[in-house]
Amino acid sequence: MRDTSLKTIILYGLAGAITIISVAPIVWVASGAFKSDIEMMSLPPVAPDLLDWSFIGGFLSENYPFILNSLFVTIGSTFFCVLLAIPMAFGLVNFKLRYENFIADWILSTRMMPPIAAAIPLFIIFNGLGMVNSPVALLIAYTGFNLPFAIWVSMTFIRQVPKELIEAARVEGATWFETMLYIVVPVSLSGIATTATFVFIFAWNEFLLALFLTGQETRTLPVVISSFVGTGRVYWSNIAVATLIQCIPPIIFVFAMQRHIVSGMTMGAVKD
């Protein structure tokens, strides 16, 4: 009895310690959004005044265009990535192609390249196109970078659609495209939501390509955050506010998508 309770205390103690270690920085940063630079660094810590939105307001009024840049690039590339990945994955799974496995592997292999290896060539290409200072360049780059991954994830869930469903639709007169649109997509909504979530989070948090391909006006939020570390001074309060804002969209997106990630969509389609 005593042993058990001691064990429990140790376990809970450890769990608590781990929780504090992981949560503390987030709490510090989040509370920093309601403090000045000096208050953030003071010891013992000052309690944040959660009613004081002046730091957040001040940050937003100056930096809202960059948040919009981030949203534009992220939502745009997520949309195009899913839009392109589904037909590609559908084709790779359902069409009898020569070397289809090779093509699929090759597509994935492009994802193995480190982004830094592509950054400079991409810069040269977009510079040549006169697009370096345009968020569209980043949108295209993110779409291209995430496409292989999105195709692979999509292939996995499209393979799970019962073959007979696709065959039934085809015999009923549906073209491949109609079969994909009316049968495969609705049945795979949960898989599509999963793919979109991954792509969204990746694009939203991406830093390296954004650093290379954006100019002063077209920066995304991660680039902006990094700019608060100046040569002479670190703007902690701004970093805290920006980080807090940076955390919000992925959380909203995941919750929104979770609704669609329901299991058993295909129940009743074929004999279980």
Added chain:
Amino acid sequence: MENGKIILRGVEKSFGEVKVIKGVDLEIADGEFVVFVGPSGCGKSTLLRMICGLEELTSGKIFVGETDVSDLPPSERQLAMVFQSYALYPHMTVRRNIGFGLRIAGFDKETVNRKVLEAAKTLEIEHLLDRRPRDLSGGQRQRVAIGRAIVRSPRAFLFDEPLSNLDAALRVQMRKELMSLHEDIKTTMIYVTHDQVEAMTMADRIVVLKDGVIMQVDRPAELYRHPQNEFVAGFIGSPKMNFITATGSGGTLELEGGTSLTYSHISSEKCSRAAKLGVRPEHFDLSTENGSWKGKVVMGEEHGSEKFYQVQVEGLAQIIEVRDIGAESYAKGDSIWLSPQVEQSFIFDAEGNTIY
């Protein structure tokens, strides 16, 4: 006039090196109910899938009506298929499931609704129209799948073992309904099954397949009465025909084990080619006193209206299966005389072809 005639000419299919359909020629008349039957792996499902376009032809041609459909995608063949697994669209209501093909074909909303309702009435599933497939029982799902097929008024229906997922009672009922449906709409139907009872009861003509080759195409009764070869003779009929290795000369068949049987009514030329004797279980006369063969009952099964016995005949190497509808019953160990009805029995040559 849309014609539901289906013609297969020299149809072959290979998966890599493996040839699964080895040259099939077949003509199916408009409005005919044809059943493809054979053991698993005989290629019957593959053949069906080739007709509807889900499998490409390796060589040969397929015609639906007057059209060569060999290279057409399934969507342009105007055929309907009912799958073993039903293959209902899980995200659509029954109404939308049935109407899918019509909507794809571009019919206006009113026409689609009207036709869906008609089909639902025929199949007595009107009350299910707003449910989803997952809320339906197996039999109801099967009806929806059939509804989805009939609503498009296709040139022909293709059924791929549609009843094998249903329980026995429901299967018998659906079988009857399918037959009366065929009576009503008189559209060509091709039906694949491994169940010879289904084949015998439903078909206008049966196509017996083995290893990708047609063994025989005939009306059910003809298949039973005049099987062209040993395979068909063994496949059609339950319990299976008894096969006894034999050699013949001059009107007498010497059977394996030393017994012989006299065939006075066939030519000695034919007799000399004999390699096997085939007698159906129902073609024996039973007696306690006398007959051609003396044996002992090894096992008996009483079914009320009929009885099945396994009999060890003296001088025969194998157990003989017998079906009897007489009043008398025999028990295990009883002595019994069997007389094969010579007129009703079959003789096969070494290649398995029927001689008599």
